[in-house]
Amino acid sequence: MLDVRRLLLLRDLGRLGTIAAVAQARAYTPSAVSQQLSVLEREAGVPLLGRSGRRVALTAAAVTLVRHAEEVLAALERADAALAAAQAGLSGTLRIGAFPSAARTLLPAALVALARDHPGLDLELTELDPVDVPDAVRDRRLDLALVHDYDVVPAEPDPALAAQPLLDETVHLAVPTDGPPDADPDPPDPVAGFREAGWIAGTPGTLCHAVTLHACRAAGYAPRIRHHADDFGTVLALVAAGQGVALVPQLAAGRPPDGVRLVPLALRRRTALTYRRGGADHPAVAAGIAAVRRSTADLGFPVLG
Known part of the structure; x- marks a missing residue:
């Protein structure tokens, strides 16, 4: 019988690429990870690991085993959901993750409703960047999370996770109102008109940083980034102060400060609710999904799905 905990280590290795990275993610020593994978290899009866330079590569048999491991883990999630559904009333902990603009706008009313209806x-609640969400949900540090991507920078699907679409937003170009007006009052690509401007973008490595680079490169230039800020309130304050221009999604641009003009773009930001595969029917997760969808609708946003 294959051990589920060792299957998790094999899955992590396929995702992270090195024994050291798996050890760090699981708070093990590298030797302990190696030992457990060796035991799994003996249990499987076929080679699971090979070398590719300094990295450990999964064999074809290991890739097949990881694919089956995802199904096993999803079945365990469904079993956990069935047990929770058999209990009277909701109890335990629901760990929710969200990116800052959603945590500030969509989550407060949802949390109030959940606390009222399920005492x-x-x-x-944990605030985090969407790039950190998959690991947090997969590793059970979160049960439910709001995550976003952009139509021009789509997220890769994660076989361990499932998702429900929630919201599709317009992305705006935030510019100072006292800056030079566009030569074309309705340009086909407003980003192209700010080739010489300083830009305000997210921290390198974040999705917001990546979409700024993509939008400017699509307009034919590399942006001159003057400031890095991950909070859109800070971003809009910097724009109002004449420090540059920035991309701001609709959810974060509700009441821009004086001195900011918002130019709608063709770019779209897409928000979804994500959770571990097999977990959609867990009563706490289902209650969280319903509460977030209601709070989104109450704010006047068209809810997808």
Whole structure:
């Protein structure tokens, strides 16, 4: 019988590429990870690991085993959901993750509703960048999370996770109102008109940084980034102060400060609710999804799905 915990280590290795990275993610020593993978290899009866330079590569048999491991883990999630559904009332902890603009706008009303309707449920909210969400949900640090991508920078699907679409937003170009007006009052690509401007972008490595680079490169230039800021309130304050221009999605641009003009773009930001495969029917996760969808609709946004 294959051990599920060792299957998790094999899955992590396929995703992270090195024994050291798996050890760091799981708070093990590298030797402990190697030992457990060796045991799994003996249990499987076929070679699972090979070398590719300094990295450890999965064999074809290991890739097949990881694919089956995802199905096993999803079945365990469904079993956990069935047990939770058999209990009277919701209890335990629901760990929710969200990116800052959603945590500030969509989550407060949802948390109030959950606390009112399910007083036995302990709620935990964590604010984090969408690039960090898959690992947090996969590793059970979160049960439900709001994650976004952009139509021009789509996220790769994760076989361990499932998702429900929630929201599709317009992305705006935020520019100072006292800056030079565009030569064309309705340009086909407003980003192209700010080739010489300083830009305000997210921290390198974040999705917001990546979409700024993509939008400017699509307009034919590399942006001159003057400031890095991950909070859109800070971004809009910097734009109002004449420090540059920035991309701001609709959810974060509700009430821009004086001195900011918002130019709608063709870019779209897409938000989804994500959770572990097999977990959609868990009563706490289902309650969280319903509460977030209601709060989104109450704010006047068209809810997808």
